[in-house]
Amino acid sequence: MTTDRSTVEYGTFITGDDSVTMGDAAVQTTDESVRTTAETVVTPVVALDLAAEILAGALGSLIDADYVQGKTQFRDVLCARIDISQLEAEELVDDMERSGRIRFIGVEEGRGWHVQQGIGAR
Numbered sequence: 001m002t003t004d005r006s007t008v009e010y011g012t013f014i015t016g017d018d019s020v021t022m023g024d025a026a027v028q029t030t031d032e033s034v035r036t037t038a039e040t041v042v043t044p045v046v047a048l049d050l051a052a053e054i055l056a057g058a059l060g061s062l063i064d065a066d067y068v069q070g071k072t073q074f075r076d077v078l079c080a081r082i083d084i085s086q087l088e089a090e091e092l093v094d095d096m097e098r099s100g101r102i103r104f105i106g107v108e109e110g111r112g113w114h115v116q117q118g119i120g121a122r
Helices: 045-059 067-082 086-099
Strands: 102-107 110-115
Touching (some): 045 067, 045 110, 067 086, 067 110, 086 102
8 A cells, every 4th residue: 555645735545446535634615616506697798799690690680480480590590600509599599588689579560579789789
């Protein structure tokens, strides 16, 4: 059995078998090391603005589509243009909707989506 002297401050590794012995010094944590949160992770504003530009460029600012069909079109365009997964694109579309960059509008004349670009999107 040999002791690796380079690990003395973190614990002692015992070689020769598959077990590892570690002292208390190796298991130190602080509140700042690991944080969990129940808050939603918000996509940066730049990404939302860029995504709105991509959608408006590909589909126009008014999209004649039902709610789910429109969100599916948005997802597919973002997947193709910025090479992200469908899940990532769906989350981006959801963030865009929450931020007001895309809106589903229903009026007497019909329903559809509006892609808002620029400062007024917030």
